[in-house]
Amino acid sequence: MSRKEELRRRILKYFLLRGKATRPELVEYTSSRAATVFDVIDELKSCGFLVEPGRRGKRTGRKAPALTLHGTAGYWLGVDFRHGGTAGIIIDGCGEVICREELSCARRDLNDCRREIGELVRRLRKAAGKEWELVSGIGFADPGVVDPDNAVSRKAVNIPGWENAATGEWLEGEFHLPVGIWPETMIKTRMEYMLRMPDVPESIFLLTLDDGVGGGFIRNGELFVGSSGCGMEIGHLVIDPAGPVCKCGNRGCVEALVGENGIRSKMVQAIKSGMKSSLDMENFSLNAFLEAAHSDKAARIVADQVCKNIGQALSAVVMLLNPSMIVFGGALSKLDSILISGVRRVLELNCFAGALQELKLELARSDEFDTARGAALRMRDKVWLGE
16 A cells, blocks of 8 residues: 555544544644645545545635535444344434434344344435435344454344344345444444544443443444454453353353343342342333342442443453543433442452553433434445445
């Protein structure tokens, strides 16, 4: 790759992450000659990636206009396939939402999963109307371990039948569009990073806490996935070898201890030991527990135990990765201050003070469609950067 090609890629990556910039800002960012930067910008404009409203010639007056991505250079479809339902979205080249849909069906096997995903995409196609012709690719956020290079869903322990599925090949055959597949936690992590623009921390570790538990790590805008796509699988880190059996087959995984089944088990034990609780254990739900944790004594004690387990797992993350920020997403993030203060206490007991001095703990900022939007953005980046 020539120096000019490297510069072109760097400038395009800047726009894909930040959305807009002026010519002087790009000269400063790249530390390159203005003439070379301007040549690359003009090339990206001629290819349809960028637009520069307000510029009529080589000079624009005192204030340089901002360049932005070209919204109609391509539309992108994102799918967030998750435990309990599927969310989908179509965005333009700038990331603006064109349409979005949600769907939930009964799942017993792989065919049921595919029917749900296929129906969602067909609804999005209908909602997009004539603009469907602009859709250039599908990004898929997978709930389990994936093989991104071959677009294969290896396994999601919480979804029946979702194992060794050629998801990319199937989607391409159904909708005749290129497809990219990535772990949902990787997509969520990148979105949390982007939602903090322009004041982003140097590195973010995202911990998602639902029935399943996942992690993602991003540093200086670059995601870490591991050499075999299994990096950051913190949900299956064993922290109690004598603990309950996890759906993955091991004992004492983080997910087995702080997922819904693990919390239910802790509540049952607390009540059997003589603690009183207002929770109806015959109709237990994670949402009911989260509401009770702020006022019910037994639920609060169990919540503290859960936070301790989470803190134990994150202690390894802090000492190995030394992130600038840990972000909590998923249902358990509703514990709010209980979660943040509980985890902070455990980290202070287990980690070097230097690793905690500037560490921030925050709740996720993304909404229910941001993972689907993140998958669409990741597919846009993959195609436009030629990855």
